[in-house]
Amino acid sequence: MTPRFQFQLRLVPERGALLRALALVERRGFPVDHVESGPSPCGRHLDVRLAGTEAPPRPPEVLARQLRRLVEVTSVVTGEEVDHPSRLEVRS
Amino acid sequence: MNGAEVLVRELESLGVKTLFGYPGGAIMPFYDALVGSDLQHVLVRHEQAAALAAAGMARVTGEVGVCVGTSGPGATNLITGVADAHADSVPLVVLTGQVPMDLMGTDAFQEVDVFGMTLGIVKHSYVVRSGHDLRRVLREAFWLAREGRPGPVWVDLPKDVLSGPADLHAQDRLDLVLRRTPDQAASLRDSLARAASMLERSERPLAYVGGGVASAGCEEELVRFLEEQQLPAVTTLRAVGSVPTEHPMLLGMLGMHGTAAANEAVQEADLLLCLGARFDDRATGRLERFAPEASVIHVDIDVAELGKLRRPAIGVAADLSLFLERFRPEPTVRRQWLERAFGRRLTHHPRTEGPIHAPSFLRDLTREHPGATVTCDVGQHQMWVAQAGYFTSARQHLTSGGLGTMGFSLPSAIGAALARPNEPCLAISGDGSFLMNVQELATIKRLALPIRMVVIDNRMLGMVRQWQDLFFEGRRSQVTLEDNPEFADVAEAFGIPAFELARTGDIPAALDRLRGARGPILCHVRVDPEDGAWPLVPPGAANHEMLEPSTTSAR
Ligand SMILES: Cc1ncc(C[n+]2csc(CCOP(=O)(O)OP(=O)(O)O)c2C)c(N)n1
Numbered sequence: 001m002t003p004r005f006q007f008q009l010r011l012v013p014e015r016g017a018l019l020r021a022l023a024l025v026e027r028r029g030f031p032v033d034h035v036e037s038g039p040s041p042c043g044r045h046l047d048v049r050l051a052g053t054e055a056p057p058r059p060p061e062v063l064a065r066q067l068r069r070l071v072e073v074t075s076v077v078t079g080e081e082v083d084h085p086s087r088l089e090v091r092s
Numbered sequence: 093m094n095g096a097e098v099l100v101r102e103l104e105s106l107g108v109k110t111l112f113g114y115p116g117g118a119i120m121p122f123y124d125a126l127v128g129s130d131l132q133h134v135l136v137r138h139e140q141a142a143a144l145a146a147a148g149m150a151r152v153t154g155e156v157g158v159c160v161g162t163s164g165p166g167a168t169n170l171i172t173g174v175a176d177a178h179a180d181s182v183p184l185v186v187l188t189g190q191v192p193m194d195l196m197g198t199d200a201f202q203e204v205d206v207f208g209m210t211l212g213i214v215k216h217s218y219v220v221r222s223g224h225d226l227r228r229v230l231r232e233a234f235w236l237a238r239e240g241r242p243g244p245v246w247v248d249l250p251k252d253v254l255s256g257p258a259d260l261h262a263q264d265r266l267d268l269v270l271r272r273t274p275d276q277a278a279s280l281r282d283s284l285a286r287a288a289s290m291l292e293r294s295e296r297p298l299a300y301v302g303g304g305v306a307s308a309g310c311e312e313e314l315v316r317f318l319e320e321q322q323l324p325a326v327t328t329l330r331a332v333g334s335v336p337t338e339h340p341m342l343l344g345m346l347g348m349h350g351t352a353a354a355n356e357a358v359q360e361a362d363l364l365l366c367l368g369a370r371f372d373d374r375a376t377g378r379l380e381r382f383a384p385e386a387s388v389i390h391v392d393i394d395v396a397e398l399g400k401l402r403r404p405a406i407g408v409a410a411d412l413s414l415f416l417e418r419f420r421p422e423p424t425v426r427r428q429w430l431e432r433a434f435g436r437r438l439t440h441h442p443r444t445e446g447p448i449h450a451p452s453f454l455r456d457l458t459r460e461h462p463g464a465t466v467t468c469d470v471g472q473h474q475m476w477v478a479q480a481g482y483f484t485s486a487r488q489h490l491t492s493g494g495l496g497t498m499g500f501s502l503p504s505a506i507g508a509a510l511a512r513p514n515e516p517c518l519a520i521s522g523d524g525s526f527l528m529n530v531q532e533l534a535t536i537k538r539l540a541l542p543i544r545m546v547v548i549d550n551r552m553l554g555m556v557r558q559w560q561d562l563f564f565e566g567r568r569s570q571v572t573l574e575d576n577p578e579f580a581d582v583a584e585a586f587g588i589p590a591f592e593l594a595r596t597g598d599i600p601a602a603l604d605r606l607r608g609a610r611g612p613i614l615c616h617v618r619v620d621p622e623d624g625a626w627p628l629v630p631p632g633a634a635n636h637e638m639l640e641p642s643t644t645s646a647r
Contacts (some may be wrong), residue, residue: 016207016219023211058400065396071216071236074271 004052005034005060009050009067013043019073021046024066031055042074093552095223095249095258096125099187102230104130106308108158110149110510111643114143114169116162117202120190121254134506134539139166141503143173144529147182147244148507151490152465154309156183156237157356157507161413161495164190164202167211170499174244179494180330181307183242186214188321192252193221196341202635204383207249215243220250231264231554239272241394242307244602256531275394276410283408287365287389288421290406291321294363296385296429299323302361303330303493304368304392306486310413314367315339317416322424323365326354328375333483343433348629349475353436354636355627358383360432365617366390368412369399372494391415444582448596450548451480454618457518457546460603464516465490465508469501469525471555472625475549479625499528502545504534509541518545523549523576533586536612544606545588545614547579550621558624562629562639583614590614 007025011017018037025032025048033051037044050056056063064078093101093249098169099122103111110132115123124135124536136142139161146157157177161170167188177184191200192480207219216236218229233245290295299391305314311334318325318341326346344351346358364386369375376382379401390397390404391412398407408415450473457479458466467490468477473492483489490508492500505519536543557571579592593602593615602615 015221016217018210019208022606027212062396062400065398069273069396071268 096121113160118163139169144503148504184244302369333486
């Protein structure tokens with residue numbers, strides 16, 4: 001089975017930050033399955049889960065680096081399998 | 093002070109001297125504030141040219157270019173030029189008017205969602221919603237445009253923000269600067285020794301040089317490094333000039349229209365030292381078959397480029413000048429490899445009679461203008477300039493590498509000529525491309541810019557014609573331009589002297605005339621419509637599977 005990747009982002013609470021991050025994920029060809037966002041102590045969190053139905057076009061770590069380049073993104077945590085958050089690799 | 097006045101003041105204090113633009117409704121307060129300012133505003137005749145000219149200036153100087161337009165069509169016209177700057181990592185700040193805030197989101201007159209439309213072609217963007225943010229936003233925009241991997245930053249300015257109250261003393265946001273200043277020392281520390289021993293052990297190493305070298309301003313350091321290491325180099329289209337044309341360590345440009353020497357060396361190399369290049373498909377051909385025997389050391393200021401298309405054995409996210417300063421492998425002479433790699437370099441045989449051979453003409457033209465900035469459009473002539481032109485720096489060779497924007501040449505020449513007023517500037521166009529921004533003849537004439545324009549006229553969209561002949565069984569579809577105007581008459585209608593060149597024997601006189609021109613001049617060169625840009629790697633092929641005229645049947 002294709003692993004389901006997820007990205008946990010922290011954003012500065014600027015208008016447009018959500019749109020920019022989500023647009024990047026889709027534009028880079030990663031199919032989004034589930035999105036959750038809300039205010040957090042550090043601004044805003046955005047969790048994006050990729051669809052497990054198709055293999056991502058490139059390694060998700062490449063996408064994580066592209067997300068980290070966005071000005072409003074303060075950290076990105078990537079991981080495989082939503083059910084196993086312990087396997088999340090923490091990188092900021 | 094109102095927002096527009098603060099903006100003008102801040103542009104001045106950021107050191108901006110020149111900006112390129114075109115006025116209209118929503119940006120009128122800014123144009124009002126420009127009256128009496130020290131800024132030189134260059135009024136172009138189409139916003140696309142404003143963006144390309146500003147980027148042209150930035151490509152030459154490495155400083156941030158600035159362009160301005162109004163909302164709606166002004167903004168959409170800017171988009172191509174901004175996408176071009178994004179694709180080639182050129183620092184640019186784009187200022188556009190927007191409808192007043194209470195009308196935003198109502199489909200108002202000349203309202204377009206610039207923020208949404210440009211997400212994929214900017215490094216960052218702002219919609220300024222308060223005059224008190226203006227100064228901070230502008231300072232951030234300039235900083236971001238140049239920081240790390242350069243790129244365009246778009247600042248959208250609602251009309252009421254421009255005409256409303258604003259604060260000249262707003263605070264900078266230092267957290268942004270801190271957050272985006274990576275620890276390059278760590279990346280270097282981890283990799284330098286490993287990279288050095290990899291290079292020392294390699295038998296067939298090759299430097300693959302990209303546009304990042306010119307962006308980082310380390311062309312001289314690169315050349316010294318190649319000489320010390322006796323390391324052969326290939327360059328991307330954008331990097332043509334980064335290693336001087338006649339340097340003994342240069343194998344030429346790689347990729348779709350690269351030299352056989354460059355492409356074959358890449359295929360045989362056992363180590364690629366990739367410096368500020370990004371494995372673009374025009375450079376690599378079929379990626380899985382690119383440099384099949386090579387391990388890769390990839391050095392780039394943009395960490396997101398490392399492993400994007402080819403997984404490196406060692407990835408170094410660092411400024412190239414810093415890398416070249418600290419990277420000190422033990423030099424090794426690999427005589428066999430050098431003989432093999434350089435043995436394939438071809439000598440050029442110019443055509444001395446018959447129709448004008450554009451590559452030979454361009455070679456002579458650029459040699460007769462050493463140090464000139466050369467801008468070109470897109471198509472066969474662009475490849476001829478890259479293959480045959482004579483350059484000593486990539487900042488001298490302005491080409492639309494990533495986006496391939498026809499219409500690039502004239503506006504970029506305007507930016508380049510203003511940036512280097514004491515150096516000659518050559519603007520090379522194809523007959524198709526020239527008409528895409530022909531209106532800028534008016535700007536060139538008004539500013540009396542000494543741009544020597546050369547239109548290589550094959551009465552064809554030559555590059556498309558060549559592909560149709562090769563890959564669509566010779567079915568020519570919508571590529572003939574037999575209804576072209578007389579280009580010399582067009583230039584003269586704008587008050588620019590012009591002449592025609594149609595015979596090989598007249599080339600020396602034409603070169604003299606171009607060289608002697610004080611102001612703008614146009615030379616209309618008639619060439620054979622059936623000439624091709626060779627060699628050519630067909631789409632989907634590996635780089636050593638090049639087509640040459642003798643391997644293909646002419647129509
Ligand atoms: C704005 C734009 N439209 C279309 C193209 C596709 N295109 C690439 S090369 C080319 C032909 C260019 O013709 P010309 O300027 O006469 O140059 P030539 O190839 O004949 O030297 C075209 C149409 C492009 N690159 N840019």
